[in-house]
Amino acid sequence: MSYFDSASAAPLHPVARQALQASFDEGWADPARLYREGRRARLLLDAAREAAAEAVGCRPDELVFTTSGTRAVHSGIEGALAGRRRVGHHLIVSAVEHSSVLHSADLHEAAGGAVTRVQVDRAGRVSPSSYAGALGPGTALACLQSANHEVGTEQPVAEVARLCREAGVPLLVDAAQSLGWGRVEGDWSLLTASAHKWGGPAGVGLLVVRKGVRFAPQGPADERESGRAAGFENVPAIVAAAASLRAVQAEAAQEAARLRELTERIRTRVPTLVPDVEVVGDAVRRLPGIVTFSCLYVDGETLLHELDRAGFSVSSGSSCTSSTLTPSHVLKAMGVLSEGNVRVSLPPGTGEEDVERFLSVLPGVVSGVREKLGAPTAVTKVPASVDALVVDALGRRCPIPVIELAKVIGDVPLGGTVRVLSDDEAARLDIPAWCEMRGQEYVGEEPAEHGSAYVVRRLA
Amino acid sequence: MSYFDSASAAPLHPVARQALQASFDEGWADPARLYREGRRARLLLDAAREAAAEAVGCRPDELVFTTSGTRAVHSGIEGALAGRRRVGHHLIVSAVEHSSVLHSADLHEAAGGAVTRVQVDRAGRVSPSSYAGALGPGTALACLQSANHEVGTEQPVAEVARLCREAGVPLLVDAAQSLGWGRVEGDWSLLTASAHKWGGPAGVGLLVVRKGVRFAPQGPADERESGRAAGFENVPAIVAAAASLRAVQAEAAQEAARLRELTERIRTRVPTLVPDVEVVGDAVRRLPGIVTFSCLYVDGETLLHELDRAGFSVSSGSSCTSSTLTPSHVLKAMGVLSEGNVRVSLPPGTGEEDVERFLSVLPGVVSGVREKLGAPTAVTKVPASVDALVVDALGRRCPIPVIELAKVIGDVPLGGTVRVLSDDEAARLDIPAWCEMRGQEYVGEEPAEHGSAYVVRRLA
CATH class of the missing domain: 3.40.640.10 (Type I PLP-dependent aspartate aminotransferase-like (Major domain))
Structure with a gap:
């Protein structure tokens, strides 16, 4: 544990x-x-x-x-x-x-x-x-x-x-x-x-x-x-x-150096071990024991549950793990991805082997969650004007809107746009964050009959 | 202890x-x-x-x-x-x-x-x-x-x-x-x-x-x-x-009966062991473990200190034991004596022998404090009209004003009055309480140049 x-x-x-x-x-x-x-x-x-x-x-x-x-x-x-x-x-x-x-x-x-x-x-x-x-x-x-x-x-x-x-x-x-x-x-x-x-x-x-x-x-x-x-x-x-x-405080200087090295391992190795991850927070001016990252196409609650089953207690700023269904105000203010968010905060005394075990377990856990969510879902592709595809993700919670966006982006001609209809609060944060990570252009949000339409232009 | x-x-x-x-x-x-x-x-x-x-x-x-x-x-x-x-x-x-x-x-x-x-x-x-x-x-x-x-x-x-x-x-x-x-x-x-x-x-x-x-x-x-x-x-x-x-709560019924008997001992025996004591609070409709009494001509802080030296930890609503120099609002609202006030509140498990030792120690402690305070003090008897003596206790703290009143009451002709000048907040409570205990008439309070004049008529 x-x-x-x-x-x-x-x-x-x-x-x-x-x-x-x-x-x-x-x-x-x-x-x-x-x-x-x-x-x-x-x-x-x-x-x-x-x-x-x-x-x-x-x-x-x-x-x-x-x-x-x-x-x-x-x-x-x-x-x-x-x-x-x-x-x-x-x-x-x-x-x-x-x-x-x-x-x-x-x-x-x-x-x-x-x-x-x-x-x-x-x-x-x-x-x-x-x-x-x-x-x-x-x-x-x-x-x-x-x-x-x-x-x-x-x-x-x-x-x-x-x-x-x-x-x-x-x-x-x-x-x-x-x-x-x-x-x-x-x-x-x-x-x-x-x-x-x-x-x-x-x-x-x-x-x-x-x-x-x-x-x-x-x-x-x-x-x-x-x-x-x-x-x-x-x-x-x-x-x-x-x-x-x-x-x-008496143990702080020594313990800080040790934990800083351990969190640095997580900072640098998680993006190499797990695809589509964004490590967030200042890389240098930071507390020794905290490292936070977000995983695209993952829902935070399932991820936490699976990590708990694997023996790791971490927390998350994802919307799906809070009772209010809104992502953490911190991630929101930073403008970073909130879906699949994991905060690791190591207590003094954490052993190197615990961190290594976490790094060995995480990739499988994330891909397991992605696999579950990646299963075909009922998405209506509404025929629209020649360069505008519409993804209707109304009623679907984070991370589904982003997953559906990722699925259709290949169908959009370069320079064309796709509109994602969503009434999930997290989409407002996560669709722009996905664009930034993927090199696509986030055009903006428009009011829609239900929820909002998030407009994305394919650049890559 | x-x-x-x-x-x-x-x-x-x-x-x-x-x-x-x-x-x-x-x-x-x-x-x-x-x-x-x-x-x-x-x-x-x-x-x-x-x-x-x-x-x-x-x-x-x-x-x-x-x-x-x-x-x-x-x-x-x-x-x-x-x-x-x-x-x-x-x-x-x-x-x-x-x-x-x-x-x-x-x-x-x-x-x-x-x-x-x-x-x-x-x-x-x-x-x-x-x-x-x-x-x-x-x-x-x-x-x-x-x-x-x-x-x-x-x-x-x-x-x-x-x-x-x-x-x-x-x-x-x-x-x-x-x-x-x-x-x-x-x-x-x-x-x-x-x-x-x-x-x-x-x-x-x-x-x-x-x-x-x-x-x-x-x-x-x-x-x-x-x-x-x-x-x-x-x-x-x-x-x-x-x-x-x-x-x-599971032990309450049994323990309540036991403590009630112990506090009843204090209620009934303290007035027989110590002269000039007023036991306060309802004699019947009361908590099992609490008994409170006040001792005339005693200052609460010294009394608590002496009881502590004798191995008893009690508290007091006397003015002299609080930082505000005003008597407890409870005793004030009840209109009872506040000087030399002692609250005994027995924790569950208190032994009979502890209470007996308290009863054996208390009389000596109280008389010791009274002896110390009874030493002659500089009181000015101001010549006044034929039936009105004035005791100047300005600047003196509880219980001195009451002690000085008690000292001169014998000099007042039956039916005559004495005016006690005092700027101590406790006097407002303790002089009427003394009158009630002593069968004298408390006439009332009058404004004076400094503090108040408390007027007492000798009846006994």
């Missing part, structure tokens, strides 16, 4: 487990109480705060423990926006942030705020100049992840932080994916993170607010955690989170 | 510890994922939800796990208020709710909502007719605790629930203190609870919303826990919370 989804959650680190065991006995009481059990819990909490602050690179009184990374993001964004209400109501986020950031932005917008969603390049990276261009006199807050959770691309946080600082705007960095690998560089103002991403227990997030940043906690008053995280402190889990953060 | 503060937090139940150990291995992955580790976590989460729902007496799909009791209350109140926004903006709470309820009410009021705070009798109990009187056509929600956290008084939840149901108003019951003892009776609409009160781990609360109750979750969208509790689910802690809830 190989668990390759540490970007979702990592198994409990041995140090975290030991710390939990010890602090169940020592840290269960209310740290606000004056008696000895309370004082003991307080000591543990204070020590954990110091350890976490040291790992983050901030003062202990700038850091509070929340109940999750999501909660840290929600509280951080709403507190920073409220603290700068008088400056304005403009929020900047990147288009590839974690959903907790994007949903906070949606809520802000619904409440009358203004939101700029900074676009990314095909590698999933923002340009500092886009942030600079978005900053204005009414900007209350900017948010940027340290690295992307789906494709591993690192963002230019230090540079964006400098630009924000010059404009007098605080920058909130969602460091959920990177903090275990080391401190976030640059002069950021707020930072959030999540312990279960680095092998700490679930139920612990970090919210750091630098001294001098205007911050107004929202929600009902609560005296715990400087008024920034309501509810009884989970001291044992906090102790374990801090201890494991220090442990993984 | 005797830990007598289980109403704050209970040590981890052995069943909770076992469940945690097991589910660290089985339940750390993301339950939303399709691979085997995710499916295993999902199975554990589903089973825990069923067990908790069974213990609460609701359907599994009516129950979500939050990250604390406080969070359950915050989310429950704001979601129910938002869901009934069209009905009106009126919220009813009792004056003795947990601070998470009262702070939610304060926030609602600050945002333009109307709040009725239903008063309690001297035992800390609301009358159903007060709730009936408060219900109106614009009432969106009513809240009532199942039992009070500071004095143990049980509230008439079933009757209030019936009245609310007749008025078409949902009732939210904060069951934090009672759920370990059994289901909450009556036709309530929403229920909240907190696992660390029953020996579950910190980091888990319950929010139950009955089918048919209008509920609109607030805050940024999040797909977890039916959209009602944002953030990665803490599956191991949830499993442990559910398992320990079942375990303590």
